[in-house]
Amino acid sequence: MLQLRTLGASEIHVGDERIGPEQPIAFALVFLLATSSPAPLTRRELASLLWPDVGDRDRNHRFRSLLHRLRRLGVPLVCSEVTVVLEEIAVDYRRLTKSPRSVADVRADVPIIGAVLPNLYLTASSLLADRIDDVRDVITATVMRWLRTAIGVARAEGDWALVERLARLALVFDDASEDAWLSLAEAQCITSDEAAALRTLDEFAGLLGANEQSMPATILRQRIVEARASGSPAKDVDCSVLIGRDDVLRRIWSAVSMAREGLGGAIVLWGPAGIGKTRLLREVERVRMIESVRVVRVGAQAVHALRPFSLVVELIARLLDEPGAAGCVPEAFAALQRLATPKSPNGLPAESLSPDVLYDLLIELLEAIAEEGPLMILIDDMHVVDGAIWPFWRAMFRWSTDHRVHWLLGYRALREAELLTLPEASLLHRVAIGCLHRTEAALLVDGRRRGCCLLDFDDIFARVGGHPALLCAFARSVDELPRSTARIVDDWIARLAAAPLDVLRLLASLGGSATARSLADVAPLNRAELTTALGELARIGLVYENAGIVHAHQVWADAALALYGRADRFAINID
Numbered sequence: 001m002l003q004l005r006t007l008g009a010s011e012i013h014v015g016d017e018r019i020g021p022e023q024p025i026a027f028a029l030v031f032l033l034a035t036s037s038p039a040p041l042t043r044r045e046l047a048s049l050l051w052p053d054v055g056d057r058d059r060n061h062r063f064r065s066l067l068h069r070l071r072r073l074g075v076p077l078v079c080s081e082v083t084v085v086l087e088e089i090a091v092d093y094r095r096l097t098k099s100p101r102s103v104a105d106v107r108a109d110v111p112i113i114g115a116v117l118p119n120l121y122l123t124a125s126s127l128l129a130d131r132i133d134d135v136r137d138v139i140t141a142t143v144m145r146w147l148r149t150a151i152g153v154a155r156a157e158g159d160w161a162l163v164e165r166l167a168r169l170a171l172v173f174d175d176a177s178e179d180a181w182l183s184l185a186e187a188q189c190i191t192s193d194e195a196a197a198l199r200t201l202d203e204f205a206g207l208l209g210a211n212e213q214s215m216p217a218t219i220l221r222q223r224i225v226e227a228r229a230s231g232s233p234a235k236d237v238d239c240s241v242l243i244g245r246d247d248v249l250r251r252i253w254s255a256v257s258m259a260r261e262g263l264g265g266a267i268v269l270w271g272p273a274g275i276g277k278t279r280l281l282r283e284v285e286r287v288r289m290i291e292s293v294r295v296v297r298v299g300a301q302a303v304h305a306l307r308p309f310s311l312v313v314e315l316i317a318r319l320l321d322e323p324g325a326a327g328c329v330p331e332a333f334a335a336l337q338r339l340a341t342p343k344s345p346n347g348l349p350a351e352s353l354s355p356d357v358l359y360d361l362l363i364e365l366l367e368a369i370a371e372e373g374p375l376m377i378l379i380d381d382m383h384v385v386d387g388a389i390w391p392f393w394r395a396m397f398r399w400s401t402d403h404r405v406h407w408l409l410g411y412r413a414l415r416e417a418e419l420l421t422l423p424e425a426s427l428l429h430r431v432a433i434g435c436l437h438r439t440e441a442a443l444l445v446d447g448r449r450r451g452c453c454l455l456d457f458d459d460i461f462a463r464v465g466g467h468p469a470l471l472c473a474f475a476r477s478v479d480e481l482p483r484s485t486a487r488i489v490d491d492w493i494a495r496l497a498a499a500p501l502d503v504l505r506l507l508a509s510l511g512g513s514a515t516a517r518s519l520a521d522v523a524p525l526n527r528a529e530l531t532t533a534l535g536e537l538a539r540i541g542l543v544y545e546n547a548g549i550v551h552a553h554q555v556w557a558d559a560a561l562a563l564y565g566r567a568d569r570f571a572i573n574i575d
Contacts, residue, residue, distance in 0.1 A: 008114025
């Protein structure tokens with residue numbers, strides 16, 4: 001197999017043979033074929049690039065001779081009367097076209113990155129030099145795309161030393177990259193080197209010039225200064241990665257990286273009440289404030305079930321404040337301003353416009369803003385909107401797939417069956433947010449304790465399981481869950497299907513623990529139905545199995561009994 005190195009060295013290997021820039025014509029031909037493969041190139045085009053000042057007859061003779069010599073070296077050429085193509089080749093930079101999914105992937109690929117085509121100066125013709133420069137630009141862009149994605153992966157997994165390494169590497173390829181400068185400062189800040197972070201931001205500001213201060217850089221610098229003044233540790237400046245949500249954040253950062261390249265889309269974070277959907281949206285909003293990605297956030301409310309397009313109007317009002325909004329067509333911008341102020345004398349109620357007109361206006365606004373840079377739109381509590389508006393949002397998501405706009409929604413649901421009214425999963429990608437695992441729950445409780453909780457973690461976990469909101473509430477309480485959390489538990493129980501609810505009630509009536517055999521003796525379900533119901537309860541996080549015994553977390557068991565009049569309260573007293 002032929003191997004072309006473009007990073008850290010400029011050389012071609014065919015078995016034990018090496019072709020380098022010191023053999024300029026041979027290297028140029030194989031280089032051009034390798035970088036265009038699998039697409040063929042014409043003989044005429046190649047010969048003209050290599051010998052522009054030679055007559056056709058002599059040029060064709062030289063080209064045939066060169067092909068013969070390369071074949072003897074083992075170069076896998078496939079030639080026709082018109083074209084030439086290379087087969088069975090490996091080009092190092094193409095390895096970076098695959099986005100890394102984990103820190104392990106990043107660490108496996110980062111060693112291949114080096115200077116692009118060093119010491120390669122082929123001067124056979126100006127056209128050849130231009131062609132090589134074009135390839136050099138493609139390679140550099142590929143490396144930078146990979147580095148941006150890799151930085152997001154390392155950030156999501158909390159590997160800040162790797163983030164710093166990748167950011168410094170990115171600055172070698174593009175010393176004006178805002179992403180790289182801000183990622184470097186962020187990593188320095190979180191690893192307790194605030195002074196270095198401030199110097200990095202000052203250096204970046206110097207590159208921009210006095211009149212071009214970057215808003216993200218200003219925000220990050222102010223955060224660091226305020227943290228230093230208050231004496232808080234560096235890790236409090238950025239609250240670090242959410243516990244137990246690394247996979248979700250990694251998927252979001254990957255989607256944002258795609259949006260940078262003009263491949264937007266939409267993701268819905270779905271899960272039951274209190275599971276952490278809103279917290280995730282806030283984390284995305286907070287972290288992206290120090291990135292070169294604009295974030296606009298709105299939240300659906302009960303009124304949007306009655307006036308569904310009023311949510312669109314609220315979003316438009318927020319978007320009009322974004323840089324680039326004024327770049328709309330003047331007529332459209334005037335209409336958008338009237339929409340955003342419906343109660344003004346010249347206001348334009350959303351109900352007076354057809355969905356198609358509203359769609360066109362919003363698209364005009366998004367296109368203008370996206371021209372300035374990628375845009376991320378966060379909308380929480382989308383479960384409250386009227387189902388009739390989903391075709392409108394579906395059209396928006398479809399349009400975003402080839403634009404620099406990405407949507408991130410929060411949607412309350414306990415079961416995937418509750419998502420049937422949403423656009424198809426190929427367009428609105430589903431990401432389920434579930435309970436935390438035991439080790440993650442322990443980390444969360446330890447971080448939220450206020451010194452007043454009388455229970456140890458094992459007792460807390462037995463009572464509420466891995467539910468983040470209830471874990472935090474218990475960790476901060478003295479002897480019981482606050483009654484304000486009753487609505488969370490009630491919402492979960494109300495969304496359970498009949499069979500899982502019956503099994504949970506039976507398990508609670510048996511004292512909260514039982515073998516599957518014991519449940520089968522009393523449950524009005526056959527074995528397959530019982531197994532399915534227990535699997536659903538375990539997936540949701542209401543029960544768990546240990547040594548062949550199924551246990552129900554106490555708060556959920558009490559709530560199931562209360563639904564049937566077997567308990568009069570849900571708050572759990574320690575006494």
